[in-house]
Amino acid sequence: MKVYLVGGAVRDPLLGAEPGDRDFVVVGATPQQMLDAGYKPVGRDFPVFLHPRTGEEYALARTERKSGRGYRGFVVDADPSVTLEQDLERRDFTINAIAREVCEDGSLGDLVDPLHGVDDLNARVLRHVGPAFVEDPLRVLRAARFMARLAPLGFTVAPETMALMRQMAESGELADLTPERVWQELRRSVASAKPSAFLRTLHDAGALGAILPEVEALYGVPQRAEYHPEVDTGVHVEMVCDMAATLAPGDDVIGFAALTHDLGKALTPDDVLPKHIGHEHAGLAPLRALCDRLKVPTAHRQLATMVCREHLNVHRFADLRATTVHDLLQRCDGFRQPARIEQLVIACEADKRGRLGLENEPYPPREGLLMALEAARAVRADAVARDGLEGPALGEALRRARIDAIAEATGKKR
Numbered sequence: 001m002k003v004y005l006v007g008g009a010v011r012d013p014l015l016g017a018e019p020g021d022r023d024f025v026v027v028g029a030t031p032q033q034m035l036d037a038g039y040k041p042v043g044r045d046f047p048v049f050l051h052p053r054t055g056e057e058y059a060l061a062r063t064e065r066k067s068g069r070g071y072r073g074f075v076v077d078a079d080p081s082v083t084l085e086q087d088l089e090r091r092d093f094t095i096n097a098i099a100r101e102v103c104e105d106g107s108l109g110d111l112v113d114p115l116h117g118v119d120d121l122n123a124r125v126l127r128h129v130g131p132a133f134v135e136d137p138l139r140v141l142r143a144a145r146f147m148a149r150l151a152p153l154g155f156t157v158a159p160e161t162m163a164l165m166r167q168m169a170e171s172g173e174l175a176d177l178t179p180e181r182v183w184q185e186l187r188r189s190v191a192s193a194k195p196s197a198f199l200r201t202l203h204d205a206g207a208l209g210a211i212l213p214e215v216e217a218l219y220g221v222p223q224r225a226e227y228h229p230e231v232d233t234g235v236h237v238e239m240v241c242d243m244a245a246t247l248a249p250g251d252d253v254i255g256f257a258a259l260t261h262d263l264g265k266a267l268t269p270d271d272v273l274p275k276h277i278g279h280e281h282a283g284l285a286p287l288r289a290l291c292d293r294l295k296v297p298t299a300h301r302q303l304a305t306m307v308c309r310e311h312l313n314v315h316r317f318a319d320l321r322a323t324t325v326h327d328l329l330q331r332c333d334g335f336r337q338p339a340r341i342e343q344l345v346i347a348c349e350a351d352k353r354g355r356l357g358l359e360n361e362p363y364p365p366r367e368g369l370l371m372a373l374e375a376a377r378a379v380r381a382d383a384v385a386r387d388g389l390e391g392p393a394l395g396e397a398l399r400r401a402r403i404d405a406i407a408e409a410t411g412k413k414r
Contacts, residue, residue: 001029003058004084004099005108011095014121015153024058025099027084031060047078061087064132085114092139093146094120094127120158126150127158137173140165141185141211144201148189151197162205169207182211183294190255195245196238199259203234214286215259217266222274230356231274233265240354247346256300257307257347258354260287264308283308303340306332307347314348317365322407322414325372326399334373335402341373368410375409376402 009022026034031047039049039058047060062078063086088097094117101109111118120127126146133139143157143165157165168174189198199215202208209216219234230236237259244251244258264283265276287308291301313320313328320328334341349363381394384401407414 001033002027002084003102004112005102006088006099007096010098010100010111011117011121014098014118022056024056024102025061025084025087026058027061027082027087028080029060030080031078034058034060062090063087064090084112088112088114089129090132091129092133092136092142093117094129097129124150124154124156125158126155126161128161128164133161133164134168137168137177138181138185140168140174140202140205140207141177141182144198144205144207145185145189145192147201148192148195148198151194157201165201165205165207169205169210172210174207174210177211179293179295183296186212186294187252187256187300190241190259191245191250191252193245193249195241195255195259199234199238199241212290214263214266214290218262221265221268223265223276224274228355229358233262236354237262239356239359240350243354243359244347244350247350248343251343253300253303254343254347254350256296257304257343258350260290260304261307261311261347261351263287263290280309280312303343303347306340306344307351310344311348311351314345314365314369315352317368320412322372322403322410322412325369325406325410325412326376326403329369329373329376335377338373338377341369345369372406372410375405379405 004025004027005022006025007023009019012019031041031049034047034049035041038052040052042048042050042057043059046062049058049060050056051058060078060080061082061084063082064077084099088099091097094115096117097113097115098117099112101112103109115129126143128139128143143161147155147157186198189195192198199208202211203216203219215234215237218237219232221233222231223233223236225231228236230239240258240261241255244255248254260283262279262283263286264279264281266286267282268276268279284305287304290296291304296304310328310332313324317325329335329341332340332344345366349366352363353359353361379398379401381398384394384397403414406412
């Protein structure tokens with residue numbers, strides 16, 4: 001029995017990054033041998049075990065072949081005769097098919113790299129392992145998600161891999177992916193360093209329309225150049241997603257709101273272009289459709305709805321009266337959930353700065369809206385209650401007091 005470290009724990013240090021969770025492959029062992037050694041079984045579709053002390057995952061080496069049954073439609077063979085090379089050959093990309101032997105004393109031995117993943121790491125190329133790549137349509141999304149992480153390091157998709165991805169998109173199989181699997185890849189991508197690479201990779205592969213038709217529809221839609229020097233709405237959304245990743249690294253809730261804030265622009269009539277009058281309200285229907293289809297979690301859905309509906313109001317903060325600011329905060333439930341307003345203004349700042357040549361512009365509405373929120377939340381209901389006020393009368397008195405506090409803090413007219 002031999003044990004090998006595999007996956008990101010091998011790949012990431014070679015890229016100069018900190019390794020994440022460690023995964024191991026065990027060659028030459030049976031499930032019973034793992035149980036006898038104290039490992040705890042956790043795999044339902046193929047043999048995976050937890051180490052008795054560290055809790056790390058150890059999977060038996062396996063091969064997979066396409067079928068209509070089993071794990072992701074695959075039949076799995078985890079026989080002790082399966083070699084490490086066979087196990088690596090079933091993986092998606094060469095850079096994920098590198099292993100390192102674990103010695104008996106726990107130290108790491110030499111690299112095992114039969115598919116030349118190290119060469120592709122050095123060349124900054126994302127390349128599929130072999131023809132079996134086409135058997136799992138999720139790998140198209142995984143390629144795009146890896147690009148969202150690796151594009152800042154200079155990675156590109158190998159031409160032959162992109163050709164296979166286009167073939168898979170044309171086959172229509174992406175439509176068969178479950179909402180849960182699509183959402184997990186999307187969520188991780190918008191939280192990556194360069195979400196635009198996820199969108200661009202799928203767009204170039206002809207796959208974005210099958211996954212996010214509401215976003216694909218934005219490419220080629222013009223905007224007014226004086227406000228959007230990048231002109232193309234799809235390009236603008238890419239830039240907004242990247243700016244959100246800069247302002248709120250790793251935050252997939254803000255990242256999803258950035259992705260979906262302008263969906264209404266795809267619905268603008270041709271005779272109105274390049275203006276987009278009322279696009280913030282027009283975008284709510286396609287946003288609901290997207291969230292329903294992918295079973296988007298409530299927190300993501302709620303923030304995305306607020307950003308879609310309110311982003312122009314936030315941009316115009318300097319021109320709003322104190323009453324209008326109060327009502328915006330109330331619509332967004334900011335008095336009870338102030339963290340939402342922080343998320344809202346970050347996403348709106350990403351929208352404003354996600355434009356060609358405006359990346360370094362200041363965004364005063366962020367400070368202004370948060371100042372207004374702080375002033376309004378400092379007003380207590382018990383401080384405005386007088387002469388037996390209760391019910392709607394007390395609510396109106398509290399509203400007026402909060403508006404006064406916003407006006408005083410920001411210098412705005414009531």
